[in-house]
Amino acid sequence: MKTKLLVLAAGLLLSLNAFAISLHDAKSQGLVGEQTNGYLGIVKSSPDASALAKQVNAKRKAHYENIAKKNGISITEVAKMAAEKAMRATKKGLYIQTKSGKWIKK
């Protein structure tokens, strides 16, 4: 009984880990990239990438909102400024989005 519980717990932990691909890994595997709107975009569709992008973007949005409110400026404006910075900070070989919406390797 105890071992069964242990196996179950271990399995649950592992499955959680398997689901959560790190942002860094997803970027270097070319699954996700920086969009022009300040949010993470999906380059190569996969359930992991979608889940990750959704999670990360929700967090980003909360932060953008916070900054926007504090400074009396629109969230879109803040997101756009963040996009410029994020693209500049993107390492060579990772994906960024062009103005026309195409994905290119930096």
Add this chain to the structure above:
Amino acid sequence: MIALLALTGCTPTIKIEPPDKPIVINLNVKIEHEIRIKIDKELDELLTNDELF
């Protein structure tokens, strides 16, 4: 004397009138700029967060 009169008759007078409306100096540009600098700094901090960027 006549010459003098003739001369003074020709000097144009320039009247300087103070504006009747108060002078407005627009500081919006400066404030806007300062906000941008502040946001810039806040975003720089945000970008160091590995979970987000």
